[in-house]
Amino acid sequence: MSASYTGIGWNRQKRIYDAVMIASIVIFLGAFYGLGRVLFRPPHDATDETLLIRGLGSCAIIMLHIVLWIGPLARLQPRLAPLLYNRRHLGVGTFVLGLCHAAFATVQFHGFGNVNPLVSLLTSNTQYGSLARFPFEVLGLAALLILFLMAATSHDFWNRNLTPRFWKSLHMCVYGAYALLVAHVSLGTLQQERSPLILATVGVSVAVTIGLHLAGARREARTDRGSEPAAGDSGPWIDAGPAADLPMDRARIVCARGGERIAVFRHAGGVSAVSNVCRHQGGPLGEGKIVDGCVTCPWHGWQYRPGDGCSPPPFKERVETYRVRIVAGRVRVNPTALAPGTPVEPAVIEEGARV
Amino acid sequence: MNAADEFYIGWSGRTPAGYARWSRLAASVLIVSALVGGLTLLGAQRDPGPGTWDPNATVTLVGRVRADPGPILLIDAVEGDGRVPARAALLVSTGKFGAAGRVANMTGDPVRVRGTLINRGGFVVIELVDGAEAVTAASSAGNPEWPVEDLGIRTVRGEIVDPKCYSGAMKPGEGKVHRACAVRCLSGGITPVLVGRDESGLVGGFVLAGPRGEAINQRVLEFVADPIVVAGRVERHGGPDGVLVMRIDPAAIRRQ
Numbered sequence: 001m002s003a004s005y006t007g008i009g010w011n012r013q014k015r016i017y018d019a020v021m022i023a024s025i026v027i028f029l030g031a032f033y034g035l036g037r038v039l040f041r042p043p044h045d046a047t048d049e050t051l052l053i054r055g056l057g058s059c060a061i062i063m064l065h066i067v068l069w070i071g072p073l074a075r076l077q078p079r080l081a082p083l084l085y086n087r088r089h090l091g092v093g094t095f096v097l098g099l100c101h102a103a104f105a106t107v108q109f110h111g112f113g114n115v116n117p118l119v120s121l122l123t124s125n126t127q128y129g130s131l132a133r134f135p136f137e138v139l140g141l142a143a144l145l146i147l148f149l150m151a152a153t154s155h156d157f158w159n160r161n162l163t164p165r166f167w168k169s170l171h172m173c174v175y176g177a178y179a180l181l182v183a184h185v186s187l188g189t190l191q192q193e194r195s196p197l198i199l200a201t202v203g204v205s206v207a208v209t210i211g212l213h214l215a216g217a218r219r220e221a222r223t224d225r226g227s228e229p230a231a232g233d234s235g236p237w238i239d240a241g242p243a244a245d246l247p248m249d250r251a252r253i254v255c256a257r258g259g260e261r262i263a264v265f266r267h268a269g270g271v272s273a274v275s276n277v278c279r280h281q282g283g284p285l286g287e288g289k290i291v292d293g294c295v296t297c298p299w300h301g302w303q304y305r306p307g308d309g310c311s312p313p314p315f316k317e318r319v320e321t322y323r324v325r326i327v328a329g330r331v332r333v334n335p336t337a338l339a340p341g342t343p344v345e346p347a348v349i350e351e352g353a354r355v
Numbered sequence: 356m357n358a359a360d361e362f363y364i365g366w367s368g369r370t371p372a373g374y375a376r377w378s379r380l381a382a383s384v385l386i387v388s389a390l391v392g393g394l395t396l397l398g399a400q401r402d403p404g405p406g407t408w409d410p411n412a413t414v415t416l417v418g419r420v421r422a423d424p425g426p427i428l429l430i431d432a433v434e435g436d437g438r439v440p441a442r443a444a445l446l447v448s449t450g451k452f453g454a455a456g457r458v459a460n461m462t463g464d465p466v467r468v469r470g471t472l473i474n475r476g477g478f479v480v481i482e483l484v485d486g487a488e489a490v491t492a493a494s495s496a497g498n499p500e501w502p503v504e505d506l507g508i509r510t511v512r513g514e515i516v517d518p519k520c521y522s523g524a525m526k527p528g529e530g531k532v533h534r535a536c537a538v539r540c541l542s543g544g545i546t547p548v549l550v551g552r553d554e555s556g557l558v559g560g561f562v563l564a565g566p567r568g569e570a571i572n573q574r575v576l577e578f579v580a581d582p583i584v585v586a587g588r589v590e591r592h593g594g595p596d597g598v599l600v601m602r603i604d605p606a607a608i609r610r611q
Contacts, residue, residue, distance in 0.1 A: 013365050020382045024389040031393030039398065046403040047526045058396050066385070079377035085365035108525070109536035112450035114543045124535035133581065137535060192530040197399040249360075289362040301364035 017086040021093055028062070029055045053104045054189075060097035061181050064147075065205050067091050068178060072216030074298075078287065081298050088154045091174075095151035098144050105137075136188035143180035146173050159280065168282050182206060224255055230332045240264045240324075240331035243271060243349045251295075253286035256335035261286065262322055264331055265295055265306050270346030272306035273322035273333050285319070308343040326350075406475040406523025413484060414439070416468045417493050419501065420446070420458040424564030424600045425546035428468055428481065429501060429593045439472060443593035444479040445546060445562065446470070447519045451536070453544025454483055455570065457490055463501065465493040475522040477596070478548075478560045482519065502597070506589040511561055511601065512611060513551015515579050517541055518560060521550060534580035541572045541579065549585070549601060561589065561601035574605035582611040 008014065032055035040046045067090050074084040110120035125135040150171055152158075159167045185202060230237040240254045246266035253276055255261045261276035263286030274295060276286045283299030290296070294303035294312060304311055309319040318341035323334040326347045338344065361371035370378065414437035418430040426446040430439055446454040446468070458466070469489055470481040483489035517540030520528030527533065529550070541547050552558040565571045566588075587603035 009366070011366060012368055013370070020385060024385050027386060028389040028393040031390050032397045035394050035397045036400070040400075040403060043405040043407045043523075044402050045526065046400070050403065050526055051397075054400065055393070055397075058392075062392060077377065079361075079363075079374050080381060081363045082365065082370060082374055082378045083381055085363070109533070110539060113539040114451070115539075120535065120539050124538040127577070133531070133534075135535075136531075188532055192532045193399065193401050195399040195401070197395065201396065201399075247359075291362065291364065296362070296364060298363070301366050 013082065014086050014089070017082075018089055021090060025059055025063075025093065025097070028059050032058065049104060049108050053101060053108060056097050056101035056104065060094050060101055061185065062205075063090060063094040063097065064174075064178060064181065065209060067094060068174065068209055069212055072212040075216045075219060075284075075287075076212075078298065084299055085301075091147075092151045092154055095144070095147040098140075098147055102140065102144050109137075131187065132191065134187045136184050136186075139180045139184040139187065143177040143184060146177040146180070150174060150177075156280075164279055164282065171281075178209070224261070225257075230327070230330070235334065236336060237325075237332040237334050240273075240333050243326050243329055243331045243347075246271065246331065249290035251286040251288070252331075253284070254333060259335045260320075260337065262333055262335065263288075263295065264324065264333060265290060266349070267293070267306050267346070269307065270348045271324050271326065271331055272344065272346045273324045274304060274306060274309045275320040275322075275337065275340075277319070278302050279317040279319055307346060308341055310341045401527070403526035404475065404521075404523075404529070406473065406521070406526055406528070408471065408473040408482075408523040410471050410482070412437075413469055413471055414481075416444075416470075416481070418466065418468070419463055419499075420466050420468070420490070421462050421501065422455045422459045423462075423568040423570070424602065425562045425570075426454045426458050427562070427592060427598060427600075428466075429597070434467075437472075439479060440474055441477050441479040441598070442596035443598040444472075444481045445518050445548075445598065446481050446483055447545050448483055449485055451517075451519075451540040451543040451545065453546060453572075455544060455546070457483065461490065461492075467491050467493040473519060473522040473524055478518070478522055478598075480518050480522045480524075482524070501592070502594050504591040504594075506557070506591060506599075508586060509553040509555070509557065509589045509601070510584060510586040511549055511551045511553045511589075512582070512584045513549050513561075514582060515547050515549050515563070515575050516560075517545045517579075518548040518562075519545055521548065521560070529580070531580050537579045538576050541576060544570075544572065546570070547572055547575050547579075549583075553589070557589075557599075559599050561599045564600060564602050566602050566604060568602070571603070571605050575608065578608050578610070584609050584611055 033051050036046055036051040070083045070087050074080045106117050106121055110117035113120055121137055127133040190199060230239045238256050240252055246252055248266055251263040251265040253261050253263055262273050263276040264273045267290045276284055278285050278297040280300055280302045283297040285295050285297055288296045288298045295306050296303050304319050309321040311317040320337040320340050321342050321344045323344055324347040325332050358373050361373045363374045415434040416430050417432040418428050420428050428444045428446055430442055433439055448454045470483040473480040516529050517537040519540060520536060547563045549561040549563055585603050585608045587601045590600045591597050592600055
């Protein structure tokens with residue numbers, strides 16, 4: 001967290017993260033280019049431009065897969081949270097590689113001709129009515145524009161000023177960019193190369209992407225089914241399970257039918273409930289932990305006091321809070337959200353409850 | 356702190372042991388995958404073809420030119436140490452431009468041509484150097500004849516390419532991924548070539564022209580890089596090592 005904006009708030013984690021990312025890119029491109037020089041000997045050699053265009057494009061789409069896989073992987077295995085912490089750098093790296101791929105390809109295939117290269121890009125092939133002849137380049141261009149919007153707004157400055165909700169919606173467009181890029185590859189390279197290995201690579205990658213997201217969604221669906229209304233309560237209170245089973249400094253996520261997810265935390269002062277959605281990037285607060293007396297998001301470490309949903313000074317973020325009480329050893333939550341930052345007295349667990 | 360209590364906060368500068376183990380595993384998998392992925396995806400690429408081009412090796416040739424059915428040079432001699440693996444060559448300009456206009460007034464004349472050789476299996480394209488020195492009048496040429504052998508009506512199956520990229524300027528310079536570039540080249544005046552084979556097994560690059568030798572670049576653009584079949588009169592210009600020319604009606608082109 002930071003109370004002011006800097007270009008990048010560098011720390012050791014980010015440096016290691018970026019070093020691994022850059023090393024992997026260099027190794028991939030080096031292997032691709034190096035083997036290209038060894039395998040394709042004159043006169044059957046590929047030009048440097050061809051190797052660069054293909055290597056950069058392949059690397060970019062592989063990185064986009066990793067960006068998409070990190071979310072559900074960190075959900076399924078919380079120990080992978082460090083991959084998620086600096087994911088934005090992976091996203092920006094993906095855009096930069098895609099931009100290099102597009103720039104080289106545009107100069108190579110559309111430059112040095114009788115029309116502007118960008119005009120050529122849009123007009124050289126207009127056979128949109130045929131899958132076999134579809135202008136796949138336009139799909140890549142559309143994906144690149146989406147990735148540009150995401151890379152350009154990746155900084156927290158834009159998260160704050162565009163509002164987290166709009167920012168999140170904008171960045172969910174990554175799935176649109178992904179679909180466009182899969183189509184770009186399928187209607188381009190796959191139609192030309194026809195290698196079973198490339199076809200299998202694309203197929204397996206798409207299957208893994210879908211599978212991981214389904215697994216993550218299935219896990220969340222259990223929560224979203226909704227908790228039962230609390231027995232014997234006349235109001236809208238829902239049951240959040242035995243208070244004694246709530247681990248100290250951790251949460252249970254509950255949800256009224258059709259309602260928002262609520263993170264019910266046990267902390268030193270008792271039991272409190274706040275929105276499960278972090279104000280920063282929508283991270284699942286209920287999968288976080290109470291650290292230094294604050295609910296701490298597992299994605300980027302943003303913090304909120306459990307009693308009023310406010311970030312500790314000098315930060316000003318606030319999340320919704322919920323009324324909580326304990327009846328006969330069971331936690332009950334009123335699913336009607338209170339305004340962000342509304343103080344709510346924690347429910348006290350009777351002495352002797354197991355921790 | 357036991358494993359269950361571990362919690363990672365990126366900005367804290369500390370990585371709990373369990374998280375560190377998984378991070379090291381993930382980084383190792385990523386780096387090994389980058390190596391294996393790079394090698395595998397490159398290994399799956401198709402052979403880019405046997406084209407060659409050294410854009411820095413300029414040669415000077417003496418021969419005669421015609422502007423139609425395409426800017427063709429019949430080579431009589433090579434000045435200096437150069438060697439040309441064919442008797443005839445198509446002429447193109449730098450970039451994605453043709454050269455018909457640069458030899459339009461010299462049909463049949465002896466000329467001296469300066470350019471670089473692009474060669475794919477004996478199908479030769481010469482990229483003329485820029486400027487007036489590319490094609491100049493020569494005092495004499497060894498052979499005043501322009502031999503043309505009529506091979507009759509043939510049906511050829513293949514792909515329309517731009518001969519400059521296909522022959523080695525861009526490798527690979529064919530197929531769907533290259534379609535837009537080929538369209539740009541043909542739009543810029545580079546003579547279209549049909550790479551394929553006829554029913555008798557005649558294989559090669561057939562320089563495409565209209566029935567009267569006129570340029571048909573604009574009319575074949577929509578078929579570039581598609582598998583097609585077309586019938587037309589085939590001629591061989593320049594003798595056994597010459598170039599095949601196919602006169603077609605573009606309306607008769609069919610996709611396979």
